[in-house]
Amino acid sequence: xxxxxxxxxxxxxxxxxxxxxxxxxxxxxxxxRKFDRNLxxxxxxxxxxxxxxxxxxxxxxxxxxxxxxxxxxxxxxxxAARMAEKAxxxxxxxxxxxxxxxxxxxxxxxxxxxxxxxxxxALEATDDRDYExxxxxxxxxxxxxxxxxxxxxxxxxxAFEDAGVEMAEWVAVRxxxxxxxxxxxxxxVFSIKEFxxxxxxxCRCRKRPVFxx
Numbered sequence: 001x002x003x004x005x006x007x008x009x010x011x012x013x014x015x016x017x018x019x020x021x022x023x024x025x026x027x028x029x030x031x032x033r034k035f036d037r038n039l040x041x042x043x044x045x046x047x048x049x050x051x052x053x054x055x056x057x058x059x060x061x062x063x064x065x066x067x068x069x070x071x072x073x074x075x076x077x078x079x080a081a082r083m084a085e086k087a088x089x090x091x092x093x094x095x096x097x098x099x100x101x102x103x104x105x106x107x108x109x110x111x112x113x114x115x116x117x118x119x120x121x122a123l124e125a126t127d128d129r130d131y132e133x134x135x136x137x138x139x140x141x142x143x144x145x146x147x148x149x150x151x152x153x154x155x156x157x158x159a160f161e162d163a164g165v166e167m168a169e170w171v172a173v174r175x176x177x178x179x180x181x182x183x184x185x186x187x188x189v190f191s192i193k194e195f196x197x198x199x200x201x202x203c204r205c206r207k208r209p210v211f212x213x
Contacts, residue, residue: 008156009204011064012148015057019148020141026050027137030123031130040120047116047140051109054144055093061148062155063088069159073209080159087158096154097147102197104146115140146201153198153207160192160209168192168207175204 026046035042066088070080097108104111115136122132160168172178172186181199189210190196198205 008065008068008206009149009152011061012152015061016145016148019054019057019144022053023050023137023141023144027133027140030133035123039124040117043120043123044113044116047112050140050144051112054147055090055097058097058147058151059088059090059093061151062093065152065155066159069156070163073160073163073165075163083162084159087162088155093151096151101147101150103150103201103203104143108143108147111143115143142201149198149202149204156207157192157195160207163209165192165209165211167210167212168195169210170196171206171208173204173206178205179203 026049030043030046063084066084067077067080070083071077075083100107119132119136122136123129126132167189169187169189170182170185172182179200182203182205185196185205192207195207
C-alpha cells in the first residue's frame, strides 16, 4: 500500500487521543457532584459542548485525509489544497453528522441527545453515580472515536471521486484483529460509488485506487 495511505489515520488517532483526554476530565467533574432539578439541562449542555468540539476535530481530520488521498492520486499539492477548501467544509461535516451512518446505524446528533438523556436518567435512579458516569464516558468515547474513523473514510472517498477515481480495491488491515468478513473482501475491486460500507466498529480496512492505463 502507498506509504501516504499508511498515514491516513494519523490525524484521526491524534484527535481521538486529544478528545479522550478532554472527555475524561469533563465526565470526571460529574463524579461526586450534587445535582438539582437542572440535572437534565446540565448533562445536555455537557454533551452538546463536547459534540461541538468533536465537530471541529472532524473538519481537521477530513481536511488532512482529503489531502493525503489526493497525494495518493498524484494530484499537485496546491491544486489539492484548493480542491480541499471547496470539498471539506463545515457544511460537509454537518451534513454527515445529520444523516444515518452506515457503520453506526444512527445519526450523530440524535445519538448525542439520546446518550445525554440516558445518563441524566441513570444518575437520578442510582446511588452508584461513578459507575454510570464511567459507562457513559465509555460509550461516548466509542461514538466520537468511530466518527473520527468515518470522517477519514468519507474524506478519502470524496477525494478519490474528485480526482476521477472510478474503481477501488478493498485492502484488509492485518493487525491481528481482522474479521472474517473483512478478509473475505480483501483484494476485491468495486466501483468507488458502490464500495461496501465498513462491516463493524473500528474497521480500518482501506481503499486502494485502481487506475486504468
